[in-house]
Amino acid sequence: MLIAAVLTLPTPAHAQDNLDVAAAGRSVVRVVVVAMQEGEPQAIGTGSGVAVAPDRILTNAHVVADAAEGDAIIGVVPSEGSKRFTGKLIAYQPQRDLALIQLVDGRVEPATIATGPVPDGAAVAALGYPYSVDRARELSAEGFVTPAAPVKSWGHVSGGASSQRFDTVLHDAAIGRGNSGGPLVDSCGRVVGINSFVSNSEGVDAVFAFAVSVKEIVPFLRSAGVHPHTTGLPCRTSAEQATIDERLARSEDARAEQERMRAATAGERLSARRQKLRDQILGERDKGLAIAALLLVFGAMFVNGAFVLLSRDDRRLALAAGAAGVLLMVGAPIAWAARPDLDQADLRLATEARKASTQASAEGRYACRIDLERSRITVSDPQDTRLDWGANGCASGDTAFAPDDDRFVRADVSPREAVAAIRRFDPATLRYTVERYFLPADTLGAARALQAKYPARSCSAEGARMTGELTRAVRDLLPPAPNERLVYSCGHVQDGAATR
Structure with missing residues (x-):
């Protein structure tokens, strides 16, 4: 019965949250310390660590007490790739149970630290290399220094008291020897603590774990001259974001219905406008007919006058009157022919529509504000951006986007970070979206190789085609969902002010 109850407990994370925690694993390393005496290895200890800068662990x-108190070699084994690195101890505070290692060679993708409060009951995951798992796998000596993904165990934050020695986060995620120094992360993959020790259960009570809290971590790092990437944004789980998205979708459906009603009303207005233009054209035709008749009448009068003057031998005035009469009579058929046709009503409507379309064109400069409600931000700094959009689907004059239904899309792979981004712009809603994927090393390498095949994507039809091909190819490599989704609402920039 108890087993059944345990099996029916809700899981602490959804698929999206697992993706975020998996991405955090890129920053986790195994720390191997070999104690030396007179040049000979005496003991080997292992623990875990997390990168807080590309070359700082x-x-x-x-975990590194032997290196701090005597002669020892520190090895750092990343979670991916094929290389292992050498490190040296540069900061050591046993009163906080924290230490900092500098890589002599190599680079590791740094993690983000969450500086906000950790809610009681929040789902967390411990990442590291527990010795019990290594032993069960019968890991060889070579296996300890071979890159491998960290073990992840889920749990929840407990509202229990902190340690007396330093500020800690109490949780029930399973950790053991070897997890020491590894990160405790939230559902968004941000570091909320460094796992340090567990409670003594004596085989009877439940085991709880203690992680050194961010209140200790950040001051320690800053005193060592390290300024890690931090965020104070709360972690919004995938379930919470899905609820928000559903509510926003319902709101958009309601707005779409209102748009349909407005479109029906606009159709009625269009019919009324067409009838008004037809009436206007009828008036213009009647006016043209009247002008043609007047020209004929006055032309005939001038010609008749010319004959009268000619009979009186006033040849000069007769010629002038005759010429004027002929001109007037020639102008009559011209005025008749110049009358607008009735079918010009639709042509005028089309001209008005083109003018309105030109005025409402998506082309132009935009100020795009981050929409925090629609966005799911885990590690990025939520900042507004600018977008200089061309009518041909080109941004900033040299960045090509590919048509995608009624939107434009583009894939980019960062040359510095292990990140790929899918960017979209919707000219109808003026919504700009950036989906960010945090990639493991093998996927990142494949994505960069793809991007290298399309080095020049100019703002042209060929550039748009190449952009579309690259985007489709990169999409096939990416995980099923992005780690972040940044949504911007854009407005035209006019005289320094943004307008919708």
Whole structure:
């Protein structure tokens, strides 16, 4: 019965949250410390760590105690790739159980630290290399220094008291020897603590774990001259974001219905406008007919006058009157022919529509504000952006986008970060979206190789075609969902002010 109850408990994370925690694993390393005496290895200890800068690894002080108190070699084994690195101890505070290792060679993707409060009951995951798992796998000596993904165990934050020695986060995620120094992350993959020790259950009570909290981590790093990437944004789980998206979708459906009603009303207005233009054209035709008749009448009068003057031998005035009469009579058929046709009503409507379309064109400069409600932000700094959009689907004059239904899309792979982005712009809604994927090393390498095949994507039809091909190819490599979705609402920039 108890087993059944356990099996029916809700899982602490959804698929999206697992993707975020998996991405955080890129920053986790195994720390191997080999104690030396007179040039000979005496003991080997292992723990875990997390990159807080490309060449800085944060771990527990007790993991590297041999290096701090004597002669020892520190090895750092990343979670991906094929290389292992050498490190040296540069900061050590046993009172906080924190230590900092500098990589002599190599680079590791740094993690983001969440500086906001950790809610009681929040889902968390411990990442690291527990010795019990290594032993069960019968890991060889070579296996300890071979890159491998960290073990992830889920749990929840408990509202229990902190440690007396330093500020800690109490949680029930399973950790053991070897997890020391590894990160405790939230559902968004941000570091909320460094796992340090567990409670003594004596085989009877439930085991709880203690992680050094961010209140200790950030001051320690800053005192060591390291300024890690931090965020104070709360972690919005995938379930919470899905609820928000559903509510926003209902709101958009309601607005779409209103648009349909407005379109029906606009159709009625269009019919009324067409009838008004037809009436106007009828008036113009009647006016043209009247002008033609007047020209004929006055032309005939002048010609008749010319004959009268000619009979009186006033040849000069007769010629002038005759010429004027002929001109007037010639102008009559011209005025008749110049009358507008009735079918010009639709042509005038089309001209008005083109003018309105030109005025409402998506082409132009935009100020795009981040929409925090629609966005799911885990590690990025939520900042507004600018978009200089061309009518041919080109941004900033040199960045080609590819048509995608009624929107434009583009894929980019960062040359510096392990990130791929899918960017979209919808000219109808003026909504700009950036989906960010945090990629493991093998996927990143494949994505960069694809991008290298399309080095020049100019703002042209060929550039748009190449952009579309690259975007489709990169999409096939990406995980099923992005780690972040940044949504911007854009407005035209006019005289320094943004307008919708």
